[in-house]
Amino acid sequence: MLYALMIFAPNNKWTNAIVKKDMSLVPLGLTYGYFLAASWEPDTLSLLLPGNLADGFSGGFNPQFFPSLDGIATLFSRSIDSVASLMLHLQAMGIVAGRYIHLNALPARIINSTLVLLSAFCSPAAILLFALCKFVHENKGTPFVKEGFN
Numbered sequence: 001m002l003y004a005l006m007i008f009a010p011n012n013k014w015t016n017a018i019v020k021k022d023m024s025l026v027p028l029g030l031t032y033g034y035f036l037a038a039s040w041e042p043d044t045l046s047l048l049l050p051g052n053l054a055d056g057f058s059g060g061f062n063p064q065f066f067p068s069l070d071g072i073a074t075l076f077s078r079s080i081d082s083v084a085s086l087m088l089h090l091q092a093m094g095i096v097a098g099r100y101i102h103l104n105a106l107p108a109r110i111i112n113s114t115l116v117l118l119s120a121f122c123s124p125a126a127i128l129l130f131a132l133c134k135f136v137h138e139n140k141g142t143p144f145v146k147e148g149f150n
Contacts, residue, residue: 002095006102006116019102028095032088039081047071097123101130110137 002024005015018024050071051064076082098119105112110133119126 003098003116003120006098007113010102010106010113010116016106019099025092025095025099028088028092032085032092035081035085035088039079039085041078044075047075094120094123097127101126104134105130108134108137110134 002019005012006019009015048067048071049065050068051066053064056064076086098116101112101115101119105115110130112130115126115130115133118129
């Protein structure tokens with residue numbers, strides 16, 4: 001619902017009143033927490049972050065805790081709860097990124113519906129594009145022109 005409000009009615013007073021409240025994120029957070037707890041098993045952390053802390057500190061550069069594709073595949077093939085927690089995790093990242101873009105674009109008078117829509121699919125790219133748009137907008141569309149040159 002938050003996505004729909006931010007995309008289709010970004011300047012509506014009801015949209016801004018709802019999106020500005022931190023409480024608008026609570027239902028998604030509670031749902032994510034429920035599915036994360038339901039999917040958690042004793043070996044979940046070791047599947048996500050395999051490795052050993054002692055090995056990481058032994059002799060030189062020996063990074064640990066990088067997820068492996070086999071561990072991730074095992075984790076998400078266990079139950080629908082683990083898949084739901086993954087999808088809700090990605091949705092939460094997108095909503096938080098979209099909310100950030102929406103709340104910061106309005107005062108700067110930057111059109112944000114496209115960037116909010118992009119945050120639903122790729123929130124890091126949406127944040128980077130918003131930063132670029134804001135930079136160009138603040139520099140009046142000419143970020144590389146020096147003072148005095150026309």
